[in-house]
Amino acid sequence: MEGDELGVAATMVDGDWQQQQRRRGGCIFNGNGKLLEELVLAAQEGVFVNVDSEFDLDNIVSAARIAGKKVNLLLRINPDVDPQVHPYVATGNKNSKFGIRNEKLQWFLHAVKAYPNELKLVGAHCHLGSTITKVDIFRDAAVLMVNYIDQIRAQGFKIDYLNIGGGLGIDYYHTGAVLPSPRDLIDTSCRVLLNLTKCQVTSILKPILYLEVRELVLSQDLNLIIEPGRSLIANTCCLVNRVTGVKTNGTKNFIVIDGSMAELIRPSLYDAYQHIELVSPSSPGAGISTFDVVGPVCESADFLGKDRELPTPVSGAGLVVHDAGAYCMSMASTYNLKMRPPEYWTNTLETTCPYSATLLRPMGLHPKPKWLLLVPSLHGCPTL
Ligand SMILES: Cc1ncc(COP(=O)(O)O)c(C=O)c1O
Numbered sequence: 001m002e003g004d005e006l007g008v009a010a011t012m013v014d015g016d017w018q019q020q021q022r023r024r025g026g027c028i029f030n031g032n033g034k035l036l037e038e039l040v041l042a043a044q045e046g047v048f049v050n051v052d053s054e055f056d057l058d059n060i061v062s063a064a065r066i067a068g069k070k071v072n073l074l075l076r077i078n079p080d081v082d083p084q085v086h087p088y089v090a091t092g093n094k095n096s097k098f099g100i101r102n103e104k105l106q107w108f109l110h111a112v113k114a115y116p117n118e119l120k121l122v123g124a125h126c127h128l129g130s131t132i133t134k135v136d137i138f139r140d141a142a143v144l145m146v147n148y149i150d151q152i153r154a155q156g157f158k159i160d161y162l163n164i165g166g167g168l169g170i171d172y173y174h175t176g177a178v179l180p181s182p183r184d185l186i187d188t189s190c191r192v193l194l195n196l197t198k199c200q201v202t203s204i205l206k207p208i209l210y211l212e213v214r215e216l217v218l219s220q221d222l223n224l225i226i227e228p229g230r231s232l233i234a235n236t237c238c239l240v241n242r243v244t245g246v247k248t249n250g251t252k253n254f255i256v257i258d259g260s261m262a263e264l265i266r267p268s269l270y271d272a273y274q275h276i277e278l279v280s281p282s283s284p285g286a287g288i289s290t291f292d293v294v295g296p297v298c299e300s301a302d303f304l305g306k307d308r309e310l311p312t313p314v315s316g317a318g319l320v321v322h323d324a325g326a327y328c329m330s331m332a333s334t335y336n337l338k339m340r341p342p343e344y345w346t347n348t349l350e351t352t353c354p355y356s357a358t359l360l361r362p363m364g365l366h367p368k369p370k371w372l373l374l375v376p377s378l379h380g381c382p383t384l
Contacts, residue, residue, distance in 0.1 A: 009027055009028065009225075010027050010028075011027070011028050011030050011227050012027055012028070012029050012030065012047075013029075013030055013031045027045070027047040027048070028047065028048045028049075028050060028074070028125075028163070028225070029042040029047050029048065029049045029050065030050045030052075030076070030125075030127075031050075031052065032052045032053065032056070032097055032098050032099075034049075034052070034056060034059065035059075036059050036062060036063060036066075039059050039060055039062075039063035039071075040063045040066045040067050042063065042071070043060075043063045043064050043066070043067035043069045043071050044067045044069065046069065046072070047072075048072050048073070048074055048122070048123070048161075049071050049072070049073055049074070050073075050074045050075075050076040050125050050163075051073050051074070051075050051076060051100065051108065052076050052098060052099060052100065053100065054111075057108065057111055057112075060073065060118075060119065061115050061118045061119065064115075064117075064118035064119065065118060070117065070118060070119065070120050071118065071119055071120070072120050072122045073112065073119055073120065073121050073122060073123075074121075074122065074123040074124060074125040074161060074163055075100060075105070075108055075121065075123075075124050075125065075152070076098065076099040076100060076124075076125045076126065076127070077099055077100055077102055077105065077124055077125070077126055077145065077148055078092055078093075078094065078096060078098060078099035078100060078101055078102060078126070079092055079102060079126050079128070079141055079144045079145065079148075080092070080093055080094040080102065081093065081126075081128050081137065081140060081141050081144070083128040083129035083132045083137055083167065084132070084133075084134065084137065085129045085130060085131050085132060085167075085169075086131070086270045086271065086272070088269065088270040089129050089130040089131055089167070089270060090128070090129040091127050091128060091129045091130075091167070092126055092127060092128035092129060092141070092165075098127065099126065099127075102148065105148065105151065105152070109121075109152060109155050109157070112157075113155075121152070121157045121159065122158075122159065122160050122161055123159055123160060123161025123162060123163060123222075123223075123225075124145055124148055124149050124152065124159065124161075124162060124163070125162075125163035125164075125165065125225075126141055126144075126145055126163070126164060126165055127165030127166065127167065127227065128141055128165060128167060129167045130167040130169075130229065130230070131167065131169040131170075131172075131230075131272075132167045132168060132169055133168075133169040133177070133179050133180070134180070135180035135184050135185055135188045136188065138164055138180075138185050138188065138213070139188045139213060141164055141165075142162070142164050142213045142216060142217070143216070145162055145164060146162065146216060146217075146220055146222075149162060149220065149222065159222070160221075160222065160223055161222060161223050161224075161225055162217055162220075162222045162223070162224055162225065163224075163225035163226075163227070164185075164213075164224070164225070164226060165226070165227050166182075166185075166226055166227035166228045166229045166231070167227075167229055168180060168181070168182065168185065168228050168229060168230075168231035169231070170230065170231055170234045170235055170323060171235075172234075172272070172273050172274060172275060172323055173273055173275065174275040174322065179231075181231070182226055182228040182231065185213065185226055185228075186212070186213050186214045186224065186226065187212050187213070187214060188212065188213055229326070230325065230326035230327065232326075233325040233326055234323050234324075234325040234326045234327070235322070235323050235325060236325045237323075237324040237325035237328065237329075238320050238321060238322050238323070238324050239259055239263060239264050239304075239320070239321040239324040239328055239341070240279070240318060240319075240320055241257040241258055241259035241304075241318070241319045241320070241321065242257065242258045242316060242317070242318060242319070243255055243256070243257055243313045243314070243315055243316060243317045243318075243319055244256045244257060244258055244296070244315065245315050246291075246312055246313065246315075252292060253289050253290060253291045253292070254291060254292050254293075254294050255291045255292075255293045255294070255310065255313060255319065256294055256295070256296065257293060257294070257295060257304070257319055258295070258296065259295055259304060259319075259321065259341075260295025260296060260297040260302050260304075260336070260338060261295060261297055261299070261301060261302045261303070261304075261335075262295070262297055262332060262333050262334070262335045262336060262338040263328065263329075263332050263338070263340070263341050264304060264321060264324055264328045264331075264332070265327075265331050265332075265333075266327055266328075266331070267303055267304055267305065267306075268299075268301040268302060268303065269331075273305075274304060274305060274321045274322060274323055274324070275321070275322040275323060276293055276304065276305045276308055276310070276319065276320065276321050276322070277310075277319070277320050277322070278310060278311060278313050278317055278318065278319055278320075279317065279318030279319065279320055280313075280317055280318060282311030282312070282313070283314065286311040286312045286313070286314075287311070287312050288309055288310065288311050288312070289309070289310070289312055290307050290308065290309055291305075291307075291308050291310050292305070292306050292307065292308075293305040293306075293308055293310075293319065293321075296336075297335065297336045297338070298336065304321050305321070329341070329343060
């Protein structure tokens with residue numbers, strides 16, 4: 001990384017992705033269950049491969065032999081850092097299924113050395129989890145990873161890349177919280193004990209310094225890779241639903257909608273919060289109550305939101321679940337014979353969907369380069 005020199009590439013988790021990405025520039029093939037045939041494809045294409053386990057390394061060696069090409073490797077080290085997120089989206093603590101245990105680092109370095117014709121170790125990687133909102137978590141990980149890279153280099157490997165992953169959260173709660181951006185992740189300061197033989201800092205009287213991650217990486221002559229993930233697109237889409245009816249069981253009130261966990265599974269899967277609003281202004285006199293917003297699917301796990309203060313909607317009203325980018329359509333299923341929702345794209349608020357302009361404006365949504373609307377029912381977007 002030189003000054004502002006930036007590049008863009010894709011992280012892939014299976015061979016199909018590779019097929020799709022192969023003509024679009026550099027890639028990293030990542031995952032804890034990569035198949036041999038996918039690794040052969042990666043070796044043929046010359047993409048970076050993250051090593052996740054002992055068996056993964058064996059498969060990478062086999063793939064390199066089949067492809068007749070040396071594979072560029074990054075070791076995915078599990079730094080055992082708590083990302084302070086739901087356990088289902090934490091990936092870099094010691095109970096995680098991802099990465100190699102840091103105490104096995106030496107074993108992996110010996111193993112890589114044993115295959116000089118098949119493997120070339122070029123970097124180290126970690127990924128702590130998803131929806132992370134505190135930039136200091138990445139900062140601590142960067143410092144830990146630079147220490148591992150020191151250990152790796154001490155064994156004679158020429159390491160050029162540090163991949164500190166990603167998992168940046170977004171303002172899912174719509175509180176106006178200012179969350180770290182990919183740029184903040186690079187600019188954040190960290191307290192480091194510098195290896196003075198390598199750093200470019202002149203004063204030898206200050207072995208402990210506060211550096212930006214950017215400076216730390218540059219001082220170690222590394223290229224930095226980050227994986228901003230959902231933070232790039234999560235707030236560009238919303239799931240537009242129609243209210244089927246309102247009911248109560250005596251203690252709880254429910255708004256029943258046509259959308260469900262089949263279209264958007266995050267709330268059911270890991271209790272994720274997605275912000276919910278009614279499309280139309282509530283009718284005069286509509287009382288505000290606390291509702292669970294639920295779908296028609298035959299599990300009690302089928303909810304989009306719990307305990308939401310909302311005006312009591314009329315049947316047929318529009319209800320929007322925000323921030324459906326990244327993990328709505330990509331995780332949607334046809335469970336309960338529901339159809340996957342049609343997608344409507346728009347450059348402005350005037351869209352190919354005849355109703356969406358009227359739908360979005362009352363919600364105070366700001367135009368973005370692109371909005372994606374997902375509409376669960378056959379009836380199309382709800383009207384005002
Ligand atoms: C290695 C890696 N990079 C990037 C991501 C994407 O993160 P996000 O959840 O923010 O989309 C993931 C998601 O699990 C991941 O495992």
